[in-house]
Amino acid sequence: MMHRPPVAPMRKESLTYEDVLRIVELVKSTRFSEFRLKVGEIEVHLRRRNGASGAASGLQVAAESAAIAPSPSGVPGRTFAPDARLVRSPMVGTFYRAPGPGTEPFIEVGRHVEPDTTVCIIEVMKLMNSIAAETRGVVTEILVANGARVEYGEALMVIGPDPEDG
């Protein structure tokens, strides 16, 4: 082993980031099962796993997004009474029955509502939209679970005529 002078010698003996990036570029742009490089002081020898490809992460993303299946946009196979009115979602978003976690729901089935009664919140792009009944009557059914993702125009609730209105 040679004695090293205490001060860095003039001869190039450190690899630069430029060198590293050139090697990375070579490795990335070459289809290889075996890779050998010798330039000046540096030697690199790589072997690639059989059949390995870069597509694995893409597949994983696809599998993840398939797992979050959206709820059906209509209410298939359902018909409603001719005098029933549906409250629909104005946008794709998230349905909330209460103004906040741990608070009372805006309405329950059987409750009387006026056109300006807030019946739920739809969160759209992180903003909260209070949804009004837009009709007078009684809530006869809530079609969507709290926290569910809803589609544009999806029916959220059914409002029937109030029997007391006679």
Place this chain on the structure above:
Amino acid sequence: MKRKARAGSKRFDFVDVTLRDAHQCLWSTRMTTAMMTPILGAVDRAGYAYINILGGAVFDVCVRYLHESPWERVRLLCERLETPCDALTRGQSLYTFELFPDDIVELNSQVFARLGVEVLTVYDALNDNRNIVSSVRSGHAAGMKVNTMMTYTLSPVHTDAYYVERTRELVRLKADFISIKDPTGLLTPERGRTLFPAVVKAAGGVPLKLHSHCQSGLAPEVYEIAIQSGFRYGYTASEPLANGASLPATEDIGARARRLGFRTSLDAAALKEIAGYFTCVAEREGKPLGRVAAYDPALYEHQIPGGMISNLRSQLQAMNMEHRLPEILEEVPRVRRDLGYPIVVSPFAQYVVTQATLNVVQGERYKTIPDEIRKYAMGYYGRLAAQPSDEFLERAGIQPGDAVTERPGEHIEPWIPRLRKELGASVPDEDLLLAAFYDKPLLEPLRKRAPQYEFRTTPLHELIRYFGSRDDIEYAHVRFAGTEMTFSA
């Protein structure tokens, strides 16, 4: 070698954003502490006047996605860096878009100072400086310098006179620095020629900083105008993390400043090392590098940040309504006018875009108005730049008597007494603040032990880490100048 400043020689200095805004813009804020620590030595040698290490998104992403304690990151960076560190908050909203009471804002300033932050940078997204008063006062009381920012935007009401008035308010608040923040890169050299000298004059000796993004491709020229107009500092990023949605490159602005006859303290060798290192990190982590953006005149109309357009496009795709994107972008300026010209920056960018989308999708303007937009229009979050349109106010059912005129912080009761009661009197301030910002389940993962950080690196080391990160490589052998290394999986 000691470089002595010649008397009267002009200087221009730099605030680094590589560890904060740069990766916020280009890497979705996903730079971990472990990616920063190996290069901190070079960052310290680079000659920056200040290093910005924290902002709202960084804090939030640390907690929600990286599962790192943001306080530990701040503590570690302040400890390791000799260059003074700068941490940014959104004033009364701190790291989120909600409003917090004054006692939480004050405690946050105290925690910053204790962790070693030397400059508190603060802004309000409405430029309502009442929303930064509690930050400025508590920042000063805790012994920090305070850099106040005003946000630039284009509108008929955001004139040079408007910014001069804001500057005077900031001088009265005793700001140590005043910054112009241009989050969407809307500044042009032409506007800079009138705006910058006016603001420098109004600042009356308080040093100015420019913080402008590169979406329009014009930022480097805008920085030149700022340098010539008497700005003292520019926010910039290391070259691989500069340009595009990020800020200009330190290397570029440094060269421009020197060409204009200004001295800088930049160290070219350290900057080169930082740039090389982060290019390697980008390769290893599959992150994009900043590219110089082409000039886009449409940007000046809708003013929407690029990230938000791609987000909107994917949401519209989910609704099979992607073809309506041009209509929505066209509706944006109209909504913005109706809302009194909010600055198209978070959270108001979301307001404008969401309302425009609702208007177009529902085929009727303001049929649905999100609750937050209603509150904004009543002045709940602060003073509006201009009065909303009559049509909007009528559809929102807002009467003149509904207007909120007091400082937004006034209508929030103190939280600390309640939180201390809940968490126990001995709870550390850092934990108390996290509990004020986040629900408990989100904080659980922060309890895990921090990894062992590396505090040095070499190009050879980074090459080996790169090979190690590729799972398609089963065998690697590297030999260099007496070092030999083999690994196989």
